[in-house]
Amino acid sequence: MPVLSGLETPLLLLDEARMQRNIARMQSRMDALGVRFRPHVKTSKCPEVVRRQMAAGARGITVSTLKEAERFLAEGVTEALYAVAIVPAKFDHALCLSRQGLRLTLLVESVAAAEALSRHGIEHGHCHAALIEIDTDGHRSGVRPDDPLLLAVAAALTTDRGSGARLEGVMTHAGGSYALHAPEALVAMAEQERSRCVAAAMRLRAAGHLCPTVSVGSTPTALSARSLEGVTEVRAGVYVFFDLVMAGIGVCAREEIALSVLCTVIGHRPDAGWVITDAGWMAMSRDRGTRTQERDFGYGAVCDVGGNDIPQLAFRDANQEHGVLHWTGDIAVDLAQRFPVGSQLRIVPNHACATGAQFDGYAVLSAVGPLAQWPRFSGW
């Protein structure tokens, strides 16, 4: 491991070997299940990471913002699914990206959006590709497979002499899987996600639509599915790094989490049993995703600089640039001696997407060589 002492903190560390194993694990699973894999780049927003996902066999990317599509197009990624329902104020941006050579697929879930998108395409002599978002678990947006609305949205995607909006298929995201932890419940949720999305596609095909694409996914369901019959592609994002929430769900081991925040002890409150660091909520994010899980890690799991758990230090409070770790072990311990001012700790995050977004880049830990810097972007 490269030397970390002396580095200014907080610093976002990425364990490259763990990430590579996570990438290989997901890709080989998708290959075995016979589907194409389209990673969600909202987790990393980092060209170096996405290049490795593509090299492992990923085809195209999923984006949560048009900025991601734009930045990755500049990096040579020519196929993207924008997985948030499109609205008219974003049509011109989407068109502009298409004209720059991006094979961009958009998402609709209402007749209003489908009609507006079709009109926009016709007006501009372009054919937008669109998926209909399907609600397979009631957790957020989308059209239920049995809702009459499904056929109405499909019918509202229209073309005129090759311009307009073309129905490419259906997509769903079983975000409800994040609330589970029993393996059998995850397998059942994956099957529900698959079967309901395939049912929506079959209904559209029965109504005369081609519907070539059936896109499903979330990290928990992608890692739990036993069959993906009828599915053409899977999307997942956080698997690339994993985090405490994923470990709590049970789809990764703690040793597979590739991301951590390096911080420095800046002070103590011996009477209160506190160790204070320079990683507050600005570094960790305010994400408290493990709060509702069996084990609540506060703002993250505290480890030594080598990555070994220090379970007696609970990361209970955070200010903007202060992390407050509560010592829950032997009260006779001299905290200032055990964790001196200037010594370093590593914090494993609750949620990799949220913590990553607080930083401008990753400090990459490799087995050999010095710490590399991989930039990432943020914003819209």
Place this chain on the structure above:
Amino acid sequence: MPVLSGLETPLLLLDEARMQRNIARMQSRMDALGVRFRPHVKTSKCPEVVRRQMAAGARGITVSTLKEAERFLAEGVTEALYAVAIVPAKFDHALCLSRQGLRLTLLVESVAAAEALSRHGIEHGHCHAALIEIDTDGHRSGVRPDDPLLLAVAAALTTDRGSGARLEGVMTHAGGSYALHAPEALVAMAEQERSRCVAAAMRLRAAGHLCPTVSVGSTPTALSARSLEGVTEVRAGVYVFFDLVMAGIGVCAREEIALSVLCTVIGHRPDAGWVITDAGWMAMSRDRGTRTQERDFGYGAVCDVGGNDIPQLAFRDANQEHGVLHWTGDIAVDLAQRFPVGSQLRIVPNHACATGAQFDGYAVLSAVGPLAQWPRFSGW
């Protein structure tokens, strides 16, 4: 107001007139109380905002990261207090900034840090200026005014032929004020912050130290203090924008909050009573600061595009790029008609520092002229 329709969202809106009034209100209060005012720029991280604070009479800035000190030095701000206890890995960076012309004041709260800082100054032929952090409310870090440690830390700040570390004074931040809301409790907390910090200074002076600076502050106490006798400067940050937490504490009116997030309705779940927007937790941050206040606003207060409250829409859930607003009003309302796909809403944030940090800049609403863009920075 400039036209907002057609803009890509989420977008961080800043009401310039409200901000100017907030700046004037704080500065005139500090002028009346006879202290210098040193705004905390961690809230805005924006040169355009800080320029206006300085123009109103602020002297020097407070920073939460050395990056802030560096960026604002490049903008011509030559005096900064780094208000997080310094650690050895940051000494060289601090020295480098000093050598570039910044009058930088550092913070220590331990003998270990004071000794190391003194050694570093002596080794490099530089005299670091340092304040001792005082704990006046037990909420985070610092040395209690009556703790023997206070004199020990002061004694550990040493110089040799003009190099080393020089005790400039004491500072405190009554962050405990954030948990209050009764005016009399705020007045009492402001007085506690003042009196305990002044007591620490007097103890140091009695021991033979000069201790010229007595620096206190938080937005709630700065706006509640009746006397600042013995205090030489006040620091506050979030007052420049205010937010729902500050309104809940009672130190601003809702109409004084200058920040909001413009978002667009992207869909509905009529059966669940949900309106879904493109401002999720990535835009709002995960800050749920009003959770423990009398009124919990979820991820923010929902307003129409003109800024008028829509109290029936509760921002209860958020995914990365999806906000889920729950309709709590008349169940007969057709949500898709009342809040059509493509229509805009504005969300007032719980915590301006946290929400602001999610964006690359501010879209500035002025009484006259088009929407201006003010960049901001983030990271370390």
